[in-house]
Amino acid sequence: MRIAYFSPLRPVASGIADYSEELLLHLARHMDIDLFVDGYEPENPYIRECFPIYDAAEFEGRHQKRPYDALLYQMGNHPAHLYIYRLLQRYPGVVVLHDLVLHHFLEGVFLERQWDPEAYRAAFPEEVRDSLLRRCLAGHWSEADHFLFSGLRTVLACSQAVIVHSETARKEVLQVLPEARVHVVPLCVGPDRSPFRGRPPAEVKKELGLPPETLLLATFGFVTPGKRLDIVLEAYRELLRDEPDARYLVVGEISPHFDLRRLVRKLGLEGLVWVTGHVSLEDFYGLVDATDIGIQLRYPSAGETSAALLRVMSKGKPVLVSNYRQFAEFPDDACLKVDLGPAEGAMVGAYLALLSRDQELRRRIGERAREYIAAHHSVERTVQGYLEVLSQVSGKGPSPGDPGGTGKSEDEMEEWIDVPALVAAIRRELFRQMEEGRLVPPDWERYQTVITDGLMEEIRLALAERWHAGKLVGPDMGRYHVFDTPPQELEENLKVLNTRWNQIYEPLEVKRRTPLLGDLWARIRRRFHEEVRSYLDPMIYRQSEINGAIVSTLNLLARGFYGGSLARSLQTLQREVHELRKQVEDLQRHLRRGEGEEG
Template identity: 35%
Template sequence: MPLDRLTAFTPLPPERNGIADYAAMLLGALARHYDCEAACEDWLADAPPGIAVVDPALAHRAIAGGDGRVLHQLGNNPGHGFVLEALRRVPGVTTLHDPGLLHLRQTAGATRDTLLAGLRDAPPAFARYARGVAAEDRWSRADHLLFDMAGEVLARSRAVVVHSRFARNRLRALHGEAATAHVEVIPHLLPPFAAPPREEARARLGVPPDAFLVCTAGFATSAKRFDWLIEALEAVPAAHWVHAGAERPEEFPLSAAIAERPALRGRARVAGYLSEAALTDHVAAADALVNLRFPSAGESSGSLARGFAAGVCCVVSDTGAYAELPRDAVLRVPLAGAAPALAEALAALAAEPARARAIGEAGRRFASTEMALPAVALRYRALIEASRGRPVASRPAAPAKPVALALALGPGLTAAAVARALGGVEGPCRLLLAAPDLVSLADLSLERPGLLDGLLPPWAALRAIRVLDGPCAGLLLDVDAGQRGARAA
């Protein structure tokens, strides 16, 4: 019996995005229950075996009657702009990895008026402040915690998944019981990998067997409180530290902050973005995985799940979603006096390695029960099926669609012909340069270097390009046809 189709709008590896990794793992498990396809902007993305990657701009056409099975993976960074656009077209179940979404909307090019419109329903306690910030374009770090832009997601989703009761309660406090009745807590999944033995991982990394190694992972953001960790490590001379992830200097200049502390010289380093295998080795080699968070808006942590899977002692802030974890499965650090409390905790773990191993094993047992991938996939399947008939809010009014044009791409296509086709267009335009197949397209590209530069008129700016295969092979161009004044010049 054929399986029902499930379309997931999501980023996928190799995008450097923890949600992309999450989505790939979840899709691999959901493939036991559905005929899955992934709608992803990167047409060369690494989907799990047997799962096709399709163009998100076209995928919605195959979803029958607007009542197909759809899953959106939505996070708060630029790589999820196309997912938000897909949710506006096609309702479905949405995993809301971060309730705020302000950074996503800003980096996706939302205008000031758009941001203001999204804040109309802000809670009265800070509605006036929120609108003032948006109107004057004076954003600060605190605004990403204070602002809530999830109302559209709640309205357009048949169901919403969050990973903690904290995140659900935050949404309920801001939007009310009625608007959040369809929000369900499904724990973050446990990565389905076998962590190498600690000794093997250390041997590959060149870490001495008797060293006390602290690991942090993921993007280095200010909310992960590296300032607290750096202060704590100065007081624990036995500890070595590696950050297994990329820096975001505009948020927290991690390397510079380490360099300013002579006491950390030679025992702290930033590894940068790592391959899957290298990241696994770094986590498995650690005695403690530190995952602090303040302020917290209820966001989830893939690196914490990885630490659980490896059986490493996880040290977390006693706040937000982390406060829901069993007390024997993690080591919690209070927010008040966090740096000295963290120093005391790390010194105790370094002096008593057996305690660190016991906490790590308790964390592994907890996660293998609550966060196991097959169980998480079954909960998603139940929610997808149960929510199919739930009504959603009407799709918000969209700006006028860009003009769509098509021309045959071949040796005879000239710049004058393209200019004539674009002559009546003002503003955004989608232009398909159709080819018989990809082989013909490749041959033409070799014969005519700088093909698009030679074809597009100077007043037509190329914004995006996509290579299409199949019955509609060719180049799909997103073009801004500019202004008449610019053309006349």
């Protein structure tokens, strides 16, 4: 089988580049692969030696001269995938969809770097594409909109088959395009590249210049506001009261939209939080070896499976994850899941206090995580999944590989470890002690035979008790006593809307940039901006009213789901939509009057 492979590669700073470089050497045992990149030379010497590498501009000529059996596109939510997005529309193929949201990519490429609004519009359903474009260009926008409108339409329509990495992703792709051919192929974890592999954390810390007794907490991967570090670092600050030697490590590039240093200063954690920036895979694995507890929260999520999280788990480290979308698919005994909501910070703090005191529990959860990754995310399983999909598309069948992993079977693991019952018992004890103001972990040996089900429900009930006692600030959680868990996606959207709808814009600062004219030019520019603001301020105020109506509508709809009054809520929705339309018409008339006065 002869394959054309399209993906970012190093030196492009991308997790997908790391993923491809690990995967390619294994795929090459079963097929002939030509690599196509976007105008650069890959820096990995093994990639350069083992594969023919061409510029993407050469693909059309080479494909026409000697057609490939299949085209394989690695697609993600990053500007480095623009050449893939363009080629895919002309030459359909198999798309490996790493992100379920491409809106950041579409906006950044077609409305900022380039000007191609039609390409932006085409990625969304016809009924919303024009309003999305107008709102984006007018600045009536929030980060939540990126996640509410995924922009997958063009990519899915041009795909012969789609590979995703989780069952959650498969279901969400089918919601966008029900006729899509979607296959779940697990994200693989390649070989351990750590120079310290096999050595205990205390020795690794010493090698890195840290005291061996340091309790090292760490977050790995590209750092955005979605990593929840504002909540996590608050919990870490509380942990320092009992664990003054604890340190926090942030390994990865920092998003320009997230001021981590300012957050660290605000919390008074200077010198206690260490930021490495982007590191090589070898250094990544080495720092994981030194880590005691991993914290890999993510909300909101673009639906991606985190390679950084899988690598940390593969090294046998206990990890905290958000109990949300694809992360909720992990077994309850292979990680500690943190519920979204007003008690998110309290749960992080409780878990950190528990794990910091109990090294044996850290070891057990970490070993379960290692076994799970070995069994479900091995290179062999991933390669076999790729071969099956490419064979179906090309009609050519490569020699089958061994789909199995190197870990134990699920039954063997359940007999080998009983962390869920243990953790559930400790959680109950811990929350009782939190009510009494103590955070001393219980003697866990006496809970060895405890059997529970509904582990997360236990925590929700405990949090509801705290709410009724007046010790938890947030929305009414008492409904969890009566109703099943509400529709999570709706509740997440409501949370974002309720916290973002009335954000106040920052005052406009007029800087003098022409010293020759002195203060005169500054006064002219200030006067001009004041005139512009006289038109913009009413628009912004009216948009806040509109956003408030949207939030009110969604809350009414949500109460309909919870209380069974959906019909009444839909009637209210119709009235709110009618009111919204009237407000938009008023706003348009106001703008037309303003333009007439200006003329």
